[in-house]
Amino acid sequence: MSHEMDLSFLETPEILQVIFPVAYSPFLLGNYFNNGPSDAKIQPVEVDRNINIYCGFWVNSKDSPSILYFHGNGETVAGHEWIAPFYNRLGINLFVADYRGYGSSDGKPTVSNMLNDAHVILSSFQATIRDEGFMESIFLMGRSLGSLPAIELAFHHQDEINGLIIESGSANNLRRLWEHIGANERKSLLKEDNIFLNKVKIRQVNKPTLIVHGEYDQILPVAEGHELYQNSGAKDKKLLIIPQADHNDVMIVDQDLYFKTIGEFVRTYS
Numbered sequence: 001m002s003h004e005m006d007l008s009f010l011e012t013p014e015i016l017q018v019i020f021p022v023a024y025s026p027f028l029l030g031n032y033f034n035n036g037p038s039d040a041k042i043q044p045v046e047v048d049r050n051i052n053i054y055c056g057f058w059v060n061s062k063d064s065p066s067i068l069y070f071h072g073n074g075e076t077v078a079g080h081e082w083i084a085p086f087y088n089r090l091g092i093n094l095f096v097a098d099y100r101g102y103g104s105s106d107g108k109p110t111v112s113n114m115l116n117d118a119h120v121i122l123s124s125f126q127a128t129i130r131d132e133g134f135m136e137s138i139f140l141m142g143r144s145l146g147s148l149p150a151i152e153l154a155f156h157h158q159d160e161i162n163g164l165i166i167e168s169g170s171a172n173n174l175r176r177l178w179e180h181i182g183a184n185e186r187k188s189l190l191k192e193d194n195i196f197l198n199k200v201k202i203r204q205v206n207k208p209t210l211i212v213h214g215e216y217d218q219i220l221p222v223a224e225g226h227e228l229y230q231n232s233g234a235k236d237k238k239l240l241i242i243p244q245a246d247h248n249d250v251m252i253v254d255q256d257l258y259f260k261t262i263g264e265f266v267r268t269y270s
Contacts, residue, residue: 005196007112009185015177019145020073020109023101039081043095045124047117051100051107055121057128058084058094065137065162065270066093068125068153070118070146072168072248076103083251090263093134097121097149111148111174118149122157137270141165144220144247147198147228148173155201163208163269164234165262168247170220171199171227199231208269209234212258214245238265 010019017024040056047053056077067087071080077096087094099114100107107113122140129136138161142150147169154164173196178186194200202209209232213225222241229239240261245253 005188005194007110007196009181010111010174010177015180016108016110018177019111019174020099020101022074022076023099023109040077040084040096043124043128045097045117045121047100047120048107048113052105053098053100053117053121054104055095055097055125056080056084058088058096060088060091060093062132062134064091064093065135065139065266066095066125066129067139067141067165067266068122069094069096070140070142070149071096071098072144072146075143078103086251086255086259087262090259090266092263092266095125114149115152118153119156122153122160126160135270137162139163139165139266139269141167142169143167144169151198151201151205154205154207158205158207161207163210163265164202164205165210165212165265166225166228167212168214168217168220168250169198169211169224169228171197171224171231173197175224176219199227202228203231203233206233206235208236208265210238210240210261210265212240212242212250212261214247214250214253215241215243216245217247217250219247236269 040058043055043057044052045055077098080096084094098105100109140150140154140161147166150166178189211225211229213222215222242250242254242258251258
């Protein structure tokens with residue numbers, strides 16, 4: 001459903017530990033990441049038989065637009081307790097999804113099931129919006145690894161969303177890991193028409209798009225943000241480079257600029 005190539009070559013223990021450290025790394029403190037947010041509505045989404053993804057929904061009001069947010073690989077829903085109020089103060093509802101094996105969610109994540117699960121999560125969130133009488137204005141947002149499921153959904157469901165926001169995202173998915181995969185798989189990934197790649201999918205997304213990136217991002221260089229912007233098929237698109245920011249402090253280095261830009265984008269296209 002979500003991609004045309006076999007991604008099983010990304011499912012070796014060494015690669016999975018890098019992509020999804022919270023679920024696979026033996027060096028992380030599991031109890032810390034298993035804590036759930038205390039101030040959000042917790043919504044389980046059954047993505048497979050006996051596999052639930054637990055999402056957090058921070059509500060401003062039913063008359064507000066909503067963001068469906070996919071976080072980075074070292075984060076969980078619980079870690080967004082301090083971030084969600086910024087969105088609520090902008091008049092935005094924030095719905096944050098975990099991945100399998102993250103927080104209280106069941107199972108173990110792979111790139112394939114992360115992309116497939118995103119479709120189920122979107123459908124469940126749309127049902128919540130509709131059934132509970134929320135404003136039907138949904139934006140997709142993905143940070144870092146979360147750029148993959150966010151762009152995946154925008155590619156397949158753009159008629160159902162108002163806009164797309166990518167922060168510290170990747171144009172060339174998992175590029176840091178390419179040297180660790182076989183020559184045939186690497187050759188396939190490098191094809192300019194490989195629909196697995198964010199930069200290829202985003203060419204066909206014409207909904208309003210905001211790309212945010214740190215000037216000195218050492219994990220996903222700022223060139224990745226520029227490449228996403230250049231490949232975006234949206235007529236209404238904006239690129240925000242946060243001066244002096246690295247990968248994990250984009251929303252902190254210039255907090256006012258970061259949230260002002262997101263707030264104006266959502267208000268404009270709600």
